[in-house]
Amino acid sequence: MTAAGVAPAGPTPGAFFAAGAAGWGFGGLAAALALLPLVVPDYQQVFVAEILVWGLFAMSFAIVFGFGGMLSFSQAVFFGMGCYGFNLGTLYFGFNTWGAVVSAVLAAALLALPVGYIATRVRHHHFLIVTVIISVLVTTVLESGHWRWIAGPYVTVSLTFVPEVPLGFTRFSFIDEWVAYYFTVVMVAAAFFLAWRIVHSPFGRAMLAIKDNEMRAQMIGLNVNKLRWMLFVLAAGIAGHAGALYALLARYTNLEFFHWIYSGKAIVMAMIGGVGSLVGPFVGTAFYMLSTEYLSRYFQQFIIVFGFILLLVVRYAPDGIWGMVLRGARGLGRHGQASKP
Amino acid sequence: MSDLVIILAMNGLVWGLIIALIALGLSIIFGLLDIINVAHGDFFMVGTVFAWTVILITGNFWLAFLIVPLIGMLLGSLVERAVIRPVENSAALSIVATFGLSLILQEAVRATFGATPKRILDPIGVTVPILGLDYQVYRLFAAAIAIAAIVAFFLFLHRTKFGTWMRATRQDRDTAIAMGVPSNRIFVVTFGLGTALAMLGGVVAAPITTVEFRLGLDVLPLCFMAVIIGGLGNLPGTATAAVLLAFVEGIITSFAEPTTARIFSLIFMSGVLLLRPQGIFARSTR
Numbered sequence: 370m371t372a373a374g375v376a377p378a379g380p381t382p383g384a385f386f387a388a389g390a391a392g393w394g395f396g397g398l399a400a401a402l403a404l405l406p407l408v409v410p411d412y413q414q415v416f417v418a419e420i421l422v423w424g425l426f427a428m429s430f431a432i433v434f435g436f437g438g439m440l441s442f443s444q445a446v447f448f449g450m451g452c453y454g455f456n457l458g459t460l461y462f463g464f465n466t467w468g469a470v471v472s473a474v475l476a477a478a479l480l481a482l483p484v485g486y487i488a489t490r491v492r493h494h495h496f497l498i499v500t501v502i503i504s505v506l507v508t509t510v511l512e513s514g515h516w517r518w519i520a521g522p523y524v525t526v527s528l529t530f531v532p533e534v535p536l537g538f539t540r541f542s543f544i545d546e547w548v549a550y551y552f553t554v555v556m557v558a559a560a561f562f563l564a565w566r567i568v569h570s571p572f573g574r575a576m577l578a579i580k581d582n583e584m585r586a587q588m589i590g591l592n593v594n595k596l597r598w599m600l601f602v603l604a605a606g607i608a609g610h611a612g613a614l615y616a617l618l619a620r621y622t623n624l625e626f627f628h629w630i631y632s633g634k635a636i637v638m639a640m641i642g643g644v645g646s647l648v649g650p651f652v653g654t655a656f657y658m659l660s661t662e663y664l665s666r667y668f669q670q671f672i673i674v675f676g677f678i679l680l681l682v683v684r685y686a687p688d689g690i691w692g693m694v695l696r697g698a699r700g701l702g703r704h705g706q707a708s709k710p
Numbered sequence: 711m712s713d714l715v716i717i718l719a720m721n722g723l724v725w726g727l728i729i730a731l732i733a734l735g736l737s738i739i740f741g742l743l744d745i746i747n748v749a750h751g752d753f754f755m756v757g758t759v760f761a762w763t764v765i766l767i768t769g770n771f772w773l774a775f776l777i778v779p780l781i782g783m784l785l786g787s788l789v790e791r792a793v794i795r796p797v798e799n800s801a802a803l804s805i806v807a808t809f810g811l812s813l814i815l816q817e818a819v820r821a822t823f824g825a826t827p828k829r830i831l832d833p834i835g836v837t838v839p840i841l842g843l844d845y846q847v848y849r850l851f852a853a854a855i856a857i858a859a860i861v862a863f864f865l866f867l868h869r870t871k872f873g874t875w876m877r878a879t880r881q882d883r884d885t886a887i888a889m890g891v892p893s894n895r896i897f898v899v900t901f902g903l904g905t906a907l908a909m910l911g912g913v914v915a916a917p918i919t920t921v922e923f924r925l926g927l928d929v930l931p932l933c934f935m936a937v938i939i940g941g942l943g944n945l946p947g948t949a950t951a952a953v954l955l956a957f958v959e960g961i962i963t964s965f966a967e968p969t970t971a972r973i974f975s976l977i978f979m980s981g982v983l984l985l986r987p988q989g990i991f992a993r994s995t996r
Contacts, residue, residue, distance in 0.1 A: 501934055
């Protein structure tokens, strides 16, 4: 194990990004995303926005699994809670879009507090089982007619009005695709950079230490269960944020989003892209969404293809597409240094 | 009212025995290979679909009891060799791989069998009067088959050389290998056996449930509950917990809604997890 603060263990992009490539990469990406509406038609802007939203959902899984070593099947519940919180904020409390997004994140994080408390007290297989069971519990409560007072009309709902974003003295209406696009880009970028700062903070390093060797982390005085719990709630909040952005973008939510099998979508997208970094899930999501667009033209059961891709990724490239790219870049860099003298 | 309680409790008992059969497969795979097979519920679903297919081809439901477990044995062995073995060093990755498997099974069934749920007719078609209510004889038969399969499984585990090897590997993998137990063959057979149990469960359950590609998604959490309450890897505990859970849920259903019964057992399970994570039947400290 290297000294704390130097490149962390595992497939993290430490060495590569330390060279300032991260700054250039993100700057270029920001410029590309900002200029995109000039070159692509409206409906494709919405498609790009959807990739970003699902990428954020996949990233929430990568945070839990890639940085915390927790194989969670409950990300969908928090995505669903985001939709629910958004609808509750908009339709019940009458918040504007900003308030509704905040209430979505709060709803997901509030549910994650007790769920995470129970789930992070157990390890490995028990953790997975608990996340599945809790997802089933939430879905059962929401879909039963008996507990309508909890579910209310806020689980499966289509917004009947066009959302607006008040900003300063003006309001932007989602009726323009570019408004939806820029709003999503800004919100996803905000969540991404918050998560980036957190996983590269001492807290993030501590999580990697726990994932690496839990007993050693405990020996050096880390409160393992509490840190795992904090990471779980953080990832849940991000999944809820993604849920709110989806509810805004599609103006439609469904009980299906809460189902534990829906977490599989995040797992597939994040694993394909790579769970060792925060960028990987977005790469995986872009791959997933683009190939889905293409494959679904030819046959309906295209998900079977992703089943096989998942098997191949697990077998041959456990750090995903982005992990392979980083390894390639690092290999090139080392090669360049070696051949210089 | 009291008649209803008995009927629902009996239904719960029958269903619990079937769940016990499936959960045993999950538990034995966990005990030996140290992975949670997320595709286990889908193997159950594939079992029901194969039962349906056997009826379609031969017209005889009873043949399915013979053919489908054999297919399960083959399929499971194949999966162990092709999917699990290459990633056996990382438990988390193996579980993700079984999730990929689950997607493949579901979508393959949806592509071939279709998305609409189908029903299999009661193959016995006789009812007996129990307390003035007609009760399907097939349900009693299903319970008998499930009990027979569970007993046969435990006899295999305790009375045959292979079963002894399996128990030895579960207790201490390295020592067992050092003693000359052919561990690779054991893992293949274990996964095959676990899959065969799930698919046999599918055949037994096929006439009392609907046959559709999403069936496994509802069954897997039930198995998880049985496995948690009985103790992960504790085989008799798992079977007992499955039967007890379904029995109690059946009784609760007679005076409350099914959802309430399910929520009760989920909360009970959370309590077990927090207070006795090794399961309620664990006796000695290991």
